[in-house]
Amino acid sequence: MSIRRFVCAIAFVLLALQPIQSHATTSAYDAIYVFGDSYCDVGNIFAVTTAVGQPTPPSPPYFHGRFSNGPIWVEHIASSLGLPMVASQLGGTDYAVGGAEVTAPVVTAGGTIPSVPQQVLLYLSQHAGKADPKALYILEGGGNDILNATGGSPQSLGSQIALGIANSELILRLAGAKNFLIPNLFDVSLLPAGRANAAFAQQASIATNKSLNQLLAIEQLLQGIKIRRTDVFSLLQSVASDATHYGFTDIVNPCINPITGTICDDPDHTFFWDVEHPTEFGHAFFAVITEAALSQ
8 A cells, every 4th residue: 555545544534533643652562462363364374374385365466465455454553663563473473363263263174273362372371471561462353253153142142252352351461461452343244244144243243342341341440451442343334334435436345356366446445355354445444543542
């Protein structure tokens, strides 16, 4: 993405959502640790699958193992803080894995994808059970749990997702972590892949956010602990309700054809790269509201 287009993305969000006067400083944290799914994976699943000759996602047309056509939101945040963002498989601090769920590991033909709580435990096992108190910890997930659900109550699923995220925060806090960024869950029914079961997806998304708000309420009151939240649910709904206002001409169809691999003519004005993931321009919107939260 060009600097001009990224600035335009910032301008659209600032005008439509909230005034932001400052940005996070580069001295606030000494590292960023990330736990989540493909929305945060900067190359973990790609490294593992490439090693066995089946690189996922195929790059190109995907961008260097990201589930998008360019850098994703956590990379923008790391850049704004002057910190590296490298996959843990390559010796970095991003433990997120494409395809991960919150509630359970995902078993595939190629191996098992660790859940978000398992990613946290892996990080702690590699650091003598101690979390860096000067680092920022990002916890994200739940979309795959909803997309992969085969039945049951959306409210129950939402509660389980929220509990998995909240327990991960608790484990990290007890290990010494003090700074957290925990987005709420976007409306999964707005994803191209989520529309087939839209009512369930939306109800589960809402239930996740309601339960997570309740579970984190007490944690947010603890002295010395900072939990910043971002409302990506409202952001995506706002973009979906008035796409042209945000500079998009298409927020319905994925840019890349999942069968032929054909890419749309104008990715910069298309919100979804594939049936589940935003384009780099879409990721820029997530980055902007995250920077706003970190500056407070």
